[in-house]
Amino acid sequence: MKAQPRPLGFLRSLSWSTPILALGMALTIAFCAVPDSLAGQHADAVMPAHHPDVGTDNSVFGANFQLAGRWAPYKARELVHSTSVSPRWIGGTDRFWYQWEDSDGRFFRIVDPARGTKREIFDRDRIAAELTRIMRDPFDAKHLPITSFSFIDDNTIQFTLTGTQDVEVEEEEEEEVEEEQEQEEEQSRPPRPRTEKEKFHFEYDVQTQTLRRLEDYEEPRSHPGWASVSPDSSMVVYTKQCNLYMMGWDAYLEIVEARHKKTGEKADSAEMKIEVEETQLTEDGERDYCYGSSGAGRGRTVDQWDEQWKKRQSAGVIWSHDSHYFAMTRRDMREVKDLWVVHVAGNERPKLETYKYAMAGDSAVDQTELLVYDTEAREMRKIEDEGWQDQSMGIWSDPTPYGDRYAARSGEDNEPRVRRWWSPNTELYFYRASRDLHRIDIMRADPATGEVEVLVEERLNTYQEQQQPRRMANGDFVWWSERDGWAHLYLYDADGNLKARLTEGPWHVDGVLDIDETRGLVFFRANNREEGEDPYYFHTYRVGLDGSGLTLLNPGDHNHMSSMSESARYFVDNYSRVNTVPASTLFDANGRRVLDLEEADFSALEAAGYQYPEPYMVKAADGITDIHGVMYKPFDFDPAKKYPIVAYVYPGPQTESVAKSWSGSPYEVGLAQMGFIVITIGNRGGHPDRSKWYHNYSYGNLRDYGLADKKAGIEQLADRHSFIDVNRVGIYGHSGGGFMSTAAMLVYPDFFKAAVSSSGNHDNSVYNRWWSETHHGVKEETDDEGNVTFEYDIDKNQEVAGNLKGNLLLTTGDVDNNVHHAGTFRVAEALIRANKRFDFFVFPGQRHGYGNMGNYWFWLRAEYFAQHLLADDRKAVDIMELNNEQEKSGGR
Structure with missing residues (x-):
């Protein structure tokens, strides 16, 4: 019932x-x-x-x-340990290292593809004994405390471990106390030494497998996230209170020094205490019409906004290679309507969070502007693009080099990351897209004159996807398009003239992995091409820049996810199905199996x-x-x-x-x-x-x-x-x-x-x-x-x-x-x-x-x-x- x-x-x-x-x-x-x-x-x-x-x-x-x-x-x-190999490419070489865990513990392994070798970075028993002797905390081979490290040259790594014992550390300067009574109370108290867990800094020679403690280790200085450093390291651009600012390199290094050995709020506080010479580049920035990303519609409570308003923020600029210009997009969200949530939990009183939120069909939506700043003329220019109402725009930049770059040695400074725009000359490439995404154009602008031209047009009666094209040294670029109903690759010259169709057929190209310009080869990931397989299974392919020689490089009825070396001579292939044990293999660019790397340990599972x-x-x-x-x-x-x-x-x-x-x-x-x-x-x-x-x-x-x-x-x-x-x-x-x-x-x-x-x-x-x-x-x-x-x-x-x-x-x-x-x-x-x-x-x-x-x-x-x-x-x-x-x- x-x-x-x-x-x-x-x-x-x-x-x-x-x-x-x-x-x-x-x-x-x-x-x-x-x-x-x-x-x-x-x-x-x-x-x-x-x-x-x-x-x-x-x-x-x-x-x-x-x-x-x-x-x-x-x-x-x-019950599950490592299931894939994530290669960390070393410097500009084809060598890489990776971390792997199974039921026998954690391992660090280094691979030399040219020699076809894989070996342990550490003798685990030996280094466990050495670490126990130095740190006086017990370790064994299966429970090493090492979780990461950095290569500082081809053969040397450094890492830091934290012990269990407290040690006194040098007191940092405290905030000035304004009230006289508070000062007297502070002076009457006996000093209390500040303590923290002891840190041990090590250097390890991979070839000889010898470990030494760095007694006089000095932590490399790092760069704050807000700094957009010019390629010639002469200028640093950022936003403050929604406006653009610039400072010189020497002033910037003062800030880097002030933040040294501090993190989070302490680093921010130390930065704000020092006065450096800085130049305000704009004056019309305001909340929801900021330069950079510091305030464009983000959700914040009132106190969060007030706190962020005081700090330097990233401007998100992209530099010309010669440091003459930088470009950025600026979003105007002033007319976009607000939306709210209320934080009722975790506060003494409920707090209102307000943010900009454009909904479907709204007449007031964010507007994007494309700006270029001339650092020599000290002049900002808006790129006037008469496209479509409510269009979106984005600047293409050079791909960020991937892999594990050599870290700074003790006492040295890390190099700042620099974002450069796509073309090595002064031409600025960007895209524009209509609000309905039926129209997407590849554009080129002259930053000196502000003139723009359309290089490639994409049109469809439904929405379109787009990816950043891959540019080559001669200016040619590979463009991904769905124009014939399938995603494929096309080769264009620098002026937008089609030179070759690289792929075609009833299958899908997911994206370009790399281009070997010397050999004239494009490496890419694709699916739905191999008969008898799940159409979603990815594989790695290569094709010539003339569209010839399409080759499958990692066959097998699995889903394959690959990571290529910077030279495009090797790739690591992680593959499995939902009903198979994951495995990882190293291939060369010709599809030759170089080395079987790992198979996941499912014994406990x-x-x-x-x-x-x-x-x-x-x-x-x-x-x-x-x-x-x-x-x-x-x-x-x-x-x-x-x-x-x-x-x-x-x-x-x-x-x-x-x-x-x-x-x-x-x-x-x-x-x-x-x-x-x-x-x-x-x-x-x-x-x-x-x-x-x-x-x-x-x-x-x-x-x-x-x-x-x-x-x-x-x-x-x-x-x-x-x-x-x-x-x-x-x-x-x-x-x-x-x-x-x-x-x-x-x-x-x-x-x-x-x-x-x-x-x-x-x-x-x-x-x-x-x-x-x-x-x-x-x-x-x-x-x-x-x-x-x-x-x-x-x-x-x-x-x-x-x-x-x-x-x-x-x-x-x-x-x-x-x-x-x-x-x-x-x-x-x-x-x-x-x-x-x-x-x-x-x-x-x-x-x-x-x-x-x-x-x-x-x-x-x-x-x-x-x-x-x-x-x-x-x-x-x-x-x-x-x-x-x-x-x-x-x-x-």
Whole structure:
């Protein structure tokens, strides 16, 4: 017999004060029907109850909280060590080092590709003994305290470790005390020496494996993040109180010296105490119309704004190679409307955070200006670009050199990072894009005259993606475009003339990895080209600059993620599938396997009973398009049982959130152990890494476009597998997935029986303009007088709230400044007005991702599905799995 609703006055069932252990308080508003059984006394023992939706006897079983507790995300992570090699390229060489961890501890290894060798950097037993002798703290080979280090030349590294003993340190000058009484009290107190844990500085010779302590170590001076240093190191540009300032190198070094050996607020305080000569370059900067990024629409409380206003900030400038000019974009957000969140937790009084937030269809949106400053003439020039209303612009800069550059030796200063613009001459290259992204142009400007010209035009009737082109020494550049319905590469000269099409066909180029100009080769990552593979699996390819000689460099039916050396002669390839052990291999640029580097150690994982998930393919609702997904079964899986199926969804269009490499997928794995078949599944319109048709299937239908494919895929899986109960279907997701999971309950209310929807953008008219207008579309209208307006219209979840039949839990963070909780509240209001019962949960003090309440969130979601798909209601106030974990971890 179905449980009868109890009166809403039954406050215990509404859980107004459910504790979140050490994580704070959460407000729960339950609009669901409350069974009589919930009014009983709390107990941990749970008896599975019969539910009308539960079919035959083999589908009647309770949730396995014990198994789920063993495989909760925070537990499963403890069983996994390193799964990929992240090469740290040394200097300008092809050598690299990396850190690797397995059940035998942490290792540091160095690889010489030219020799095909890999060896340990440290003799672990030897260095453990040396460190124990010097630091007088015990270490062994499996538990070395070293976590990172820096190469200071080809063969020497330095690192710093912290001991357990306190030592006295030199007192820093304190702030001046203004009040005479305070001064007298300070003088009367006996001096108290300041102490900190002793630091040990070491230098290690990689060849001889000898370690020595640096007794007279002097920490290299570092550069503050606000400093935009010119290439000739004569000028430093920054913003202060929203205006541009400049100082000379000598003045800047005074600040570097003042900040030396300090961090955070102490470094900032020391910097602000000294007076240096600086030149104010602009006077018209103001909040929300700043030079640089110091105040452009950022969310801050009043005291946060006041504090930041006093400090120097990064101007984000990009320099010409000869230091004659620097360029920047300036955003005018003064007319953009404000949005707010209130910080109710963690403060004596609630604090208001205000930020600029343009919503879809707004007439007042941020305006971008492109500025160039002539350092010799001391003149700022605005690049007048008569493009499109509300257009966006961006400057292209030289790629930042990657790899582990040699660090400074003891007593030396680190080199400042310098951002140079794309062209080595004075020409400035940038892009402009229309508000609807139907039009994107590559542009070139003369900073001396301000003249601009269009080099390459891209046009499409839906939105377009763009990547920064890769420039070569002769001025030619490789451009990525989707102009024929697939993402491919094109070679242009410096004036925008097409020289060659480099790739073509029904497959997708993800991006350029590197260019070997000497050999005339482009290296790139691509997918959907190899027959018989998942179309999302990446591989590394090369092609000639004339479009000839296309070559696959790392074959194998896995997803391959590669990192190339700066010389483009070698690359490290990390590869796996969701159902294979990750491995890493070193290849050369011809595709020759040089060295097998590592294979992940899954011994602890497998010993604990881990089972790999299963990739699958179904057809979309059109019966034609292939849709890919992954299935996660409980580790005590019984094929004779009938399991509810729960889909974790994200609609895209940026990604479908379907794993391709092994990543552990701890949330899906943990939930499956409760007694569910958990799946991830794609949908047309969900991912950019297929055809443009597939990617843009969602255009103009952002609420409903993926739902039919999800439903069709689940039905096919149920037909294929007798252990799936298609009458008990759950769905959950976060952000766009929160939007989609609620929409599923409202558009297909007879199919989806329970949903947990977190922080969803349920009403995209109150979500951020860029995402909503880009992926749904905005209509540009021009009247007879040439005035341009933009119209935006989209289906919203609250419009179909009256269709709800199943069980829906909505959650949000109360200070989410990404997907504002207004969308969630609007759905709640519509459900109330439609006289629907549902559940609503607020995470206090949390942004979009729920931060340190993630573990609580995992169990809240798991228990909700257990209640509504397994008829397994927990009655205890405490979440015992979290209590037990906190006891084991000492209350953390």
